Amino acid sequence: MKKNLLIFTLIILSIFILGGCTKQDNEQYRAEGSSLNTYVSITLYGCGSSEIAENALKLCDYYEKILSRTDSDSLLYKLNNEGHIYVDSPEAEILSEVISIGIEYGKLTNGALDITIEPLSSLWNFGSGNESVPKPEDINVALKKVDYNSVEITDKEIMTGGARIDLGAVAKGYIGMKIRDYLLEQGADSALINLGGNIICVGNKAEGTPFRIGIQRPFEDTSDVIASLSVSDMSIVTSGVYERYFREGDDFYHHILNPDTGYPCDNGLLSVTVISEDSTACDCLSTGLFVLGMEEARKLADSLAGVYAIFVDEDYNIYYSENAEQFLSK
Ligand code: AMP
Ligand code: MG
Numbered sequence: 396m397k398k399n400l401l402i403f404t405l406i407i408l409s410i411f412i413l414g415g416c417t418k419q420d421n422e423q424y425r426a427e428g429s430s431l432n433t434y435v436s437i438t439l440y441g442c443g444s445s446e447i448a449e450n451a452l453k454l455c456d457y458y459e460k461i462l463s464r465t466d467s468d469s470l471l472y473k474l475n476n477e478g479h480i481y482v483d484s485p486e487a488e489i490l491s492e493v494i495s496i497g498i499e500y501g502k503l504t505n506g507a508l509d510i511t512i513e514p515l516s517s518l519w520n521f522g523s524g525n526e527s528v529p530k531p532e533d534i535n536v537a538l539k540k541v542d543y544n545s546v547e548i549t550d551k552e553i554m555t556g557g558a559r560i561d562l563g564a565v566a567k568g569y570i571g572m573k574i575r576d577y578l579l580e581q582g583a584d585s586a587l588i589n590l591g592g593n594i595i596c597v598g599n600k601a602e603g604t605p606f607r608i609g610i611q612r613p614f615e616d617t618s619d620v621i622a623s624l625s626v627s628d629m630s631i632v633t634s635g636v637y638e639r640y641f642r643e644g645d646d647f648y649h650h651i652l653n654p655d656t657g658y659p660c661d662n663g664l665l666s667v668t669v670i671s672e673d674s675t676a677c678d679c680l681s682t683g684l685f686v687l688g689m690e691e692a693r694k695l696a697d698s699l700a701g702v703y704a705i706f707v708d709e710d711y712n713i714y715y716s717e718n719a720e721q722f723l724s725k
Pocket of ligand 1: 507508509510511512516521561562563564565633634635638639650651652653654678681682686
């Protein structure tokens, strides 16, 4: 009996040892493409294979088919149109989980993040190429439907209560975590996942060397950075006005909406970057903190363990929540 236990333990141990990967070469495996309405890339350093990188990339399409508000084949599209769905498949369970997380962060941010913003996002239609300022009466009609408290989730069913859900502020963070989990399961423990600026660093870049991640200077090329961060095993997500916007006359309109007014937030901020181990938290909070505005947002970030925020205001001044400066590259 004891001998069996010993053999069993040895097998388990060897699985772990073989499953892990000591970076023996400088090989990189990279997969990139268009998904989630953006440019996506996954780079593995030393461990893994091209196949693992490609499979990780394919996960984006899998989750998009569940969480997209615009794809008429997606599960979220069906939920928004039918008002309810049964949680009777792995995909419905995922949708239920992401909506629950969105609601949780809605509460945490006092409604600044509101995943039932969909009637307003559809109305403004940022990124469509033919945007214009909606009529105030249309904004008022849409605003009445925005309230995450309408949504009800049980083990068996998701009910929208007449609301319509947009997971645009949440989904990339969640998908990033799922890709990270997949890579780690495959033994690829050194990787950079970039989902259109939502960054997840898996492990270190090389033994003991952190990843260096730039915060984009608002409205400039992605290579023009306003601050450079050094991180390992962390996610970095930025919500910025420059990601989707249009101008009408002298006025500027961007895609981060104030759920109280129905209009883009006009609070002097250009971007908010959140750093934490959990990229879903980063995504929810980057949007939520943006909407809260710097003063409230800093208080909230300071109250959350392991969450750090960096703010860029319209004069390009940079502000940090407590201890966020520790990540600045030396
Ligand atoms: P992000 O780029 O993560 O800040 O998310 C912005 C996207 O989330 C927008 O394009 C909208 O689809 C959606 N959104 C905008 N404002 C809000 C809000 N206040 N709460 C939740 N989602 C929002
Ligand atoms: Mg977000």
